[in-house]
Amino acid sequence: MVEIGDKKKLKSVWPFYSLGDIFTFKGGGTPSKRIVEYWEGNIPWASIKDIKGETLESTIDHISQKGVENSSTSIADAGSLILATRISPGRPIITNIRTAINQDLKIAIPKVDADIQFLFYLLKSIEDKVIKISSGTTVFTAIKLSI
Template sequence: AGYTNDKTKVYSGNLPIVVFGDHTRIFKFVDFPFALGADGVKILVPKKEIDVNYYYYLRNLRILSAGYSRHYKFLKEKKIKFPPLPTQKAIVSILEKAEKAKEWRKKADDLTKDFLKSVFLEMFYGGKYNEVELKEICDTRSGGTPSRSRKEYWDNGTIPWLGSTVCKDRYVNESKQFITKNGLNNSSARIFKKGTILVALVGATIGKTAYLNFEATTNQNIAGIFPKENVDLNSEYLFYAMQNLYPKFISLSSSTFKMANLTFVRNLKIPLPPIPLQNKFTLIVKEVEKLKEKQKKSREEIDNLFNALMQKAFKGELIV
């Protein structure tokens, strides 16, 4: 998307319309003057007997992915039932209400996430406690990747191995990749214990964190951070403290490809309040996590309802 001053390229047809990305398979509802850019954009103008808002729900159709090839050829083959116009409008009203429920659910989820951050800042920041460098209270190490060309390092592996894509400021409960003991012993990979805080060091996920809920190894683009022995530091507290350091990582460079090293991480500072306060925050986290689990189930139920309504609508089975 962008802008142009060339008025000859402005779409002259009626609005609103639906546009389809021939490469991306993305549908967009357009109700404002626009200029048609790349030839990979298809304009879909519904017939008079079809409500454009009903037509826009085509975006929920499953279209086979052909990579960066053209996809309109697949869309053209789709067969969809269009009921009478009054019925279409009634169906749109039902689907819009279901979609609104999805939006409300997401806003509630976002509020829950923001709540913990607000509580953390209120309890521990604002000069209430001395800040200490991570190297004084934590051990920080990086992982490694066994050679992909050596099958014996990967085939039938049983040791969990994680990439930086898991760093989404969330708890990590499982791994999709595994290495062998041979791969572990012949690389810089190391096993991080449960409760280790992971932070991405490079690329799009730089500064994002994860809480490791099981023993695992990681690649070299992740730093594993865990409290030193005999230091009063709660791992859950450390997890949220690291999330608040995200701006430090983002400000590392103006380059689009950012990179941090272990020295940078070890020199970062966090407040170190008394352990009873850290534990109190952990109890709050556990209660919020219970709430988030309930929210997840509610979100799944709403998504299932919306998908069921969509299927019935385009099969002509939604009675209004």
């Protein structure tokens, strides 16, 4: 029997993976707020204020195609997993809409063949751990998981 505190022995019995082994992360951005035409569009644009609950159904703000083209935002397709990296680091949500994201969010693109709901709960299960150790956005790829 392996003692829970004995990580060396536990690793030989139970594999450990980093989030970087399971996901590729794609960041977002914000179009210039000084250019009105970037904000007069119909493309949902998610920020931390939209990350509540398990699924994203709508966003408070919207941007235009020009806003997308002239910023570092990324587009998450419906069914994608989004992860907060600042303010509420580690908070996951599944988007049910196609949405652009700001720099406080990342699209978590699975490298593994797994159900998106399972991956959501996997991230949800470590949310408190992420908050405790967060000091920047690179923390996610280093977090070790045992699966």
